Amino acid sequence: MRPIRVRFAPSPTGALHIGGIRTALYNYLFAKQKGGTFIIRIEDTDQSRYVPGAEEYILKSLEWLGLQADEGPTQGGAFGPYRQSERKSTYHEYALKLVDQGHAYYAFDSAEELEAMRQRLMSPENPMPKYDFDSRDQMKNSLNLSLDEVQNLLQKNTAHVIRLKVPKGETVKITDQVRGEVSFSTQELDDKILIKSDGMPTYHMANVIDDRLMQISHVIRGEEWLSSTAHHVLLYRYFGWEAEMPEFAHLPLILKPEGNGKLSKRDGAKFGFPVFPMDWKTEEGEVFLGFKEAGFLQEGLINFLVLLGWNPGDDRELFTLEELVDSFSLEKIVKSGARFDFAKAKWFNAHYIQQLEESRAVEIIHSIFEKHGVILTPHQAMLTFKMYRERAVVLTDFYHSGKFIVLKPDKADEEFKTKKWKPEWSDPFLKLSEQMNQLDNFEKTSLEPLLKEFMQTHGLKMGELLPSLRVMISGIPMGPDVYMMLESLGKQETIERIKEGVVKLKH
């Protein structure tokens, strides 16, 4: 069996959304399971759509998720360069071979001439005329022009492309690892451009050449490529590489939540959830929210994504990356598109937050508070984790819920204030704060008897005392164990907040 080599080949035309991340994930898992090589190749053949920073963004995202590449633009490798723009001459060389063999030809048609052809051939039955077996006879290409004319045009540096000469009346069969046998009639295929007039190859050309040259064994990519795979097979055939052609696996698409259409970058803002791994700022200054900044753990995102289109074949749902490497299989990839379900993504994340190791949690919580300009002591971070690990769905919840530990509440919960709080409790609470001041140690063991006694003497119930205290110290009546909250604040701060709280609760 040949060595397993797979590639993830993003185009730096913007941020990579989670559909791309999932493709990268599946490639990574497959490679690692088989002891193969995971390669990153940057497909930057469209100069007009090139976006500065996009490549860096893509690489950073993969790094954040732990999808380490074995070969790629940053780490290099024996099959580089790994940026297609740096391989330009290679593609041209191969295209010329095809021209020599009669499997490709020069075409000199201008954009206007192309448009004219479409207009001419357009009809209700044929709304999108192709440059193909039928129409190429009427076009300005080396199939119709004399050799002299072609030489002349070429010598004058006339803008031209190189097109694949698709044969008529053949059937191209491919065996897809996910979908089984799929066949296409060459009748339906257009004469795809291989080399654009700027000298850059198209995706179709570049991917075939590179996959062969990089000895790719399996092409695992999105379903949007299934249709053009027939063209790719033709290229492998004409290059004489059909025996070494990689296996194909076309992944189902990730759909919008309502299921109509594939998920796109605008959907995040539209539905209120991230579709990108990390924040992405466009050149125009538009910001797209990322899973990372939204408070997702990489293991949560990965676990959520991997199940969108794959399953282990049994009832397991929770997987670490390592476990996925063991369990993953191309055979269990689902054929139909999967809708993006943010509720499930959150559930996975909440689960992994609960599983978080304390030292890592402390670090994470510290950095989240730091982003808000608040520096927590390790002890405070640890307390925050203990108080909210079972309540946090996203990491940012630790800040929003736990910030009371360093920030005084700006106001008392309105509903509690009007419906639950009784003005006559004010004095007793002030007295309580004084009693607290007498305490030697400010811990649950000493606090609990004090509060119990307080309830008895003033005829308060648990459900009245505890929420009141929470509102005074944090602003809201819900939250973790009160004693833990009090402890986390410490004696002086607690006393201060009770005094201020009584004021805030005044009707």
Place this chain on the structure above:
RNA sequence: GCCCCGUUCGUCUAUCGGUUAGGACACAAGAUUUUCAUUCUUGUAAGAGGGGUUCGACUCCCCUACGGGGUACCA
């Protein structure tokens, strides 16, 4: 339009001819809990439609419907 792919609970999915069609999320109810969560228990909920093949189809075949992808000098 044409080509390709798909279609099981609201969602993600299991089932590779014989099951009370299973699990998870979400939702609902209950238990635990000082509150909110967590946790636990229980519940509601599915094979697009029509033809075949077969002793027997969710499962195989065909048609229709619906959904998705493609149809660029974009990837």
